[in-house]
Amino acid sequence: MKIAFTTKGTDWDSAMDPRFGRTEYFLIYDDDKDELSHYDNRDSANDAHGAGPKTAQKLFEFKPDILITGNGPGGNAATVLQKTGVKIFIGAGDITVKEAYEAFKSSSLKEF
Amino acid sequence: MKIAIASGKGGTGKTTLSTNLASFLAETHQVVLTDLDVEEPNSGLFIKADLVHEEDKFKMVPEWAADECILCGNCQKVCNFHAVIQLGEMIMVFPELCHGCYACSELCPTSSLPMIPKKMGGLKHFQKGNLSFIESRLDIGEEQAVPLIAQTISYVEEHFSNEVIRIFDSPPGTSCPVIEATKDADFIILVTEPTPFGLHDLKLAVETMRELKKDLGVVVNRYGIGNDDVLQYCKEEQIAVLAKIPNSRRIAEIYSQGHLIYKEIPEVMVELENITSYIQSLKEKSLS
Numbered sequence: 001m002k003i004a005f006t007t008k009g010t011d012w013d014s015a016m017d018p019r020f021g022r023t024e025y026f027l028i029y030d031d032d033k034d035e036l037s038h039y040d041n042r043d044s045a046n047d048a049h050g051a052g053p054k055t056a057q058k059l060f061e062f063k064p065d066i067l068i069t070g071n072g073p074g075g076n077a078a079t080v081l082q083k084t085g086v087k088i089f090i091g092a093g094d095i096t097v098k099e100a101y102e103a104f105k106s107s108s109l110k111e112f
Numbered sequence: 113m114k115i116a117i118a119s120g121k122g123g124t125g126k127t128t129l130s131t132n133l134a135s136f137l138a139e140t141h142q143v144v145l146t147d148l149d150v151e152e153p154n155s156g157l158f159i160k161a162d163l164v165h166e167e168d169k170f171k172m173v174p175e176w177a178a179d180e181c182i183l184c185g186n187c188q189k190v191c192n193f194h195a196v197i198q199l200g201e202m203i204m205v206f207p208e209l210c211h212g213c214y215a216c217s218e219l220c221p222t223s224s225l226p227m228i229p230k231k232m233g234g235l236k237h238f239q240k241g242n243l244s245f246i247e248s249r250l251d252i253g254e255e256q257a258v259p260l261i262a263q264t265i266s267y268v269e270e271h272f273s274n275e276v277i278r279i280f281d282s283p284p285g286t287s288c289p290v291i292e293a294t295k296d297a298d299f300i301i302l303v304t305e306p307t308p309f310g311l312h313d314l315k316l317a318v319e320t321m322r323e324l325k326k327d328l329g330v331v332v333n334r335y336g337i338g339n340d341d342v343l344q345y346c347k348e349e350q351i352a353v354l355a356k357i358p359n360s361r362r363i364a365e366i367y368s369q370g371h372l373i374y375k376e377i378p379e380v381m382v383e384l385e386n387i388t389s390y391i392q393s394l395k396e397k398s399l400s
Contacts (some may be wrong), residue, residue: 039263048180048239049191049194049196050193050194050195050209053194053204053209054194054197057194057197060200076206076208076209078201080204084199
């Protein structure tokens with residue numbers, strides 16, 4: 001299973017980014033292979049509009065099963081994500097990636 | 113003569129000036145007042161006139177036709193606004209993000225993104241005596257004001273002769289909607305208030321209008337609050353201060369009842385006369 005996180009850095013101790021469309025990075029954790037990879041999304045700061053669908057499209061290319069984020073995606077991004085079938089869990093905006101993963105495993109995050 | 117009334121800061125009195133100046137001028141001239149602040153038009157609150165025409169306004173957006181699509185991804189690549197997204201074997205279009213540039217549609221090798229009309233808002237045309245009033249309003253959820261502003265200006269161009277004085281109540285700020293609303297104007301009046309916020313945003317507006325090579329003048333509203341920094345700035349920059357509308361509780365009361373202030377406050381009438389004679393002198397200068 002692949003789990004994506006919206007983050008402000010590239011490792012387990014990084015802070016989560018509460019935003020979806022304009023998240024600085026996303027981290028992808030493949031728990032079958034125990035592999036952590038990241039994507040640099042900082043370009044999105046330059047987008048006046050449409051950061052949400054663009055980030056959702058990027059995320060789609062990594063084919064995650066789960067997305068863990070903070071505030072939850074906006075309307076346009078949610079429309080794209082819905083088509084990708086990814087399950088979204090929110091409320092992990094103010095903690096580290098590791099803490100967000102633990103919170104997900106203990107089912108204490110809310111499904112979007 | 114096309115006069116755009118703009119501001120950097122919102123809430124400085126663009127609509128107050130637009131509606132009062134248009135009504136004042138209409139006592140002696142043919143005038144058309146156009147509310148281009150299509151995201152929240154409010155000139156209509158102060159203009160009591162009869163509706164003579166109403167029409168829906170449309171913008172052209174692409175619609176995906178799956179049959180011939182070869183999923184080359186070109187559409188997604190050429191869209192600067194992320195309004196077209198390729199998701200696996202599907203193309204998604206976000207009409208609210210679309211700027212109607214046709215790039216995806218024109219550059220699609222299989223013509224799989226034909227442009228279709230989508231309603232974005234409506235235009236209303238009112239009339240009372242010498243004063244015509246045009247108001248456009250964007251539909252809720254629409255994000256792009258520019259196409260509606262452009263179509264509204266075209267409507268005015270088509271329906272009024274050049275002799276009619278055109279006053280455009282513009283949106284606030286310095287972004288695309290303001291550029292669209294002011295780029296064809298002969299003269300820009302920037303309304304500000306004499307406060308640090310007013311001055312900060314006035315500077316941005318002046319820089320923007322100078323970039324567009326526009327003649328401009330400043331009207332200071334709520335004169336008497338804040339400080340003299342706005343006047344000092346205008347002096348240094350050699351910008352004409354056309355009028356100072358005093359800060360007064362009485363004006364606020366009249367405004368909040370939806371009435372025109374110049375009819376009840378003689379001082380304001382004098383300021384409107386000053387603006388009119390300044391514009392008149394500009395017009396004569398440009399003719400000579």
